[in-house]
Amino acid sequence: MDKELRNKELNIHSTSYDVEEKNGDVILKAENISKQYRLGQVGIGTLSHDLNRWWHQIRGKENPYLKIGDVNDRSTKGNSDYVWALQDINFEVKRGEVLGIIGKNGAGKSTLLKILSKVTAPTTGSIKSRGRIASLLEVGTGFNGEMTGRENIFLNGAILGMTKKEIASKLEEIIDFSGCERYIDTPVKRYSSGMTVRLAFAVAAFLEPEILVIDEVLAVGDAEFQKKAIGKMQDISREGGRTVLFVSHNMAAVKNLCTRGIVLENGKVVFEGKVEDSIARYFMTDDYNSYDEQIGVFNFNSHLDKKNPNYGLLKAELFCDGILSNSVYSGSKFELKLYFNAQRDFFEGEIGIVFKDCDQISYIGLNNKHLGNSIEIKKGPGIASIIIYDFPLYASEDYWINLYFGDQGPNYESLENAIKVQVIGEDVFGSGRKLDTAWNKIIHKKLEIKKL
Template sequence: MGKDIILKAENVSKQYRLGQVGTGTLSHDLNRWWHQIRGKENPYLKIGETNDRSTKGNSDYVWALQDINFEVERGEVLGIIGKNGAGKSTLLKILSKVTAPTTGSIKSRGRIASLLEVGTGFNGEMTGRENIFLNGAILGMTKKEIASKLDEIVEFSGCQRYIDTPVKRYSSGMTVRLAFAVAAFLEPEILVIDEVLAVGDAEFQKKAIGKMQDVSKQEGRTVLFVSHNMAAIRQLCTKTIMMENGMIIFEGSTNDGIDYYLQSNQYEGYKGIYNNESVGESGFVNISLVDKENVNRTEFGFDESIVIKIKVKVARQHLKAHLGFRLVDRKERVIFTSEIKLSDKISEAGIHQFEVKLPQKFLVPNQFNLTFGLHLPNVELIDYREECLSFEIIETGSDLHIYGKNDYGCVFVDCNWGIIN
């Protein structure tokens, strides 16, 4: 049985001109026209640089997208992940026909409903009820079809009291609630969702993800979902693509995609390695953070294994010293301290390497700093490295995200729960 392809991108590229002028100068437009009437290629497609927002380029043109190819089957939920500026939103705008590709084509079968920004497609002067009918008409639905869905849309959005109030008076949270309800309930074949769910509260996010699951699994409709929330991507998506600098660098299963994202999305502000080439008679030589594959990392998923490797030089007179570290979060809260007595592990002076495995599913999503110390208790501080390593735990599948931005503590402890009848 053949694939039921509902959306296909073929060699899609999008070029922008940098600076204050959006589409190019008059001379550039005339040059394009002259090439076009002679049946020749646009001369400005041969120039332009990769879309790396962190570097200063030499060209006035940049490729926001370059040679994008993928297929989406009916009923599939495609997750699109990547750093800010990777080209995700540009791709969704092209898929939604908000803007046209410079080269390539998008082939789709069915209506596409898009939720790209807060209030996309809404008229601020019109009421919530009027905007529902406006969006339905844009999707090609009759007034009767829209009216049959009206009560469900209003109930899901939770905006009953304000449904006859102009949308310009809505908060961003209310606007995105109503916009999502309209997009989801007006039965498009393809639902395109950008990172707008981050605007809603935890209760709405949970409802929205549940609705997207129903839309894909029960109703057989297709969803394209852009998010930085790896827990939502893992929960919802059947396939994932990762973008970087306007290109697709990964396409495959969601779990593999999230692993690839975490390994490649290492923020430069974190420190995963400490080196000291001028150690005295005793002290830290090297400290590093690695994953289960022994790869140096500074971002980890909630359920990933984190290993600290410590290489330390120990003189004979320091064999009874204590070696330890302290973990502190971004609010300067001390999470825990761990320490060993060297003489319990080693008996000779020299350079020794220790490996410390942090418990999995223990540290909640947060940013952390590590401080290391080597000391003879109450006698001598031999070496002290304050906040020499730092890393982040990313939400990748716990239930903690349902609490939104509430403080759910520092660690998640799997206690021994029993039932007393």
């Protein structure tokens, strides 16, 4: 932890406040939020540690345990019993905004939402908010299994700060939206996890909190409910002017629902901006990828894959109709030059490429084996070229390119989401209208329409 963070006070709890006029549309503000946990223990430490903290506090000194602790990286072994689940988080959310919070497992998303929902207190920093906050953090949170669905609606509404009269006025709408009418007078312990989430979401959405916090629970519901839930969240943000904080690994849902995004990595905010850019940053793996200042040039930082030291993709250059570019016209000539450094000879070399959309759905996948080409790769540096004529993918979409290099079997280097490319429509006939895909170009070339 840096000196500035260590000097902050311990356990500053969330507070409500009246936002100044100049920030009148800001409904939630996180300032220097950090959360420290002690690994392998219940609570934040031992009795001796608590006494040590107390002794430092009465002498007016900082908490000694803020000076220690490892970064929140679940995949590595640390050197300390303490870990910082979150470090120095700062952001603001405006009224009516839908903020997507994305990141890999263990990045700190759920911890952040628990702090925002006041389920747990931050180690340092503060949360300032206006209005009621409704949270869906886990399936069945706030529900009593022995009580019926109807009784749990009143219980959960009361927890959210609603009066009995307010809950009763929305009761029928809640039951109807949840789709659990037949079981509404049955104890919740007999509900499936999906039914529980349906009812919990309906309560939180229809009782009109100013801020709605949702953590991945919609993934438990079926496709029909997810569609309804996303539509409802859009309605309450656009029409009701209420704020939604949404955590999900479903990038399609994040893209459709959110207006802005933040990306967490190892407990830190590494990106904040437009939701499309946030999703792009989420998919990008800094371990091997960095964009060159030159357009159309992509450098891969880790030249050799640690698991397979015989391979090494160094750099790629993207050409559209012979010109270096970060984008490709649908129907144009696409060329990708790959610079590599082979550590041994490959008599059955394999070079492949896969195009995926932002939902990681594959559209094109090919390699030299598909084309019947046998490539012999000699030890040392080399260049390979992949060419696609009449590039066929849809326009107005960003695509990710996965790269593969090596030989037959499991012995190859794989770079996931190595390159981001934008596909643009092309005015093939000079009519002023751009065709979406090369398929349209091919069809229209063979099609003649005239008035008889």
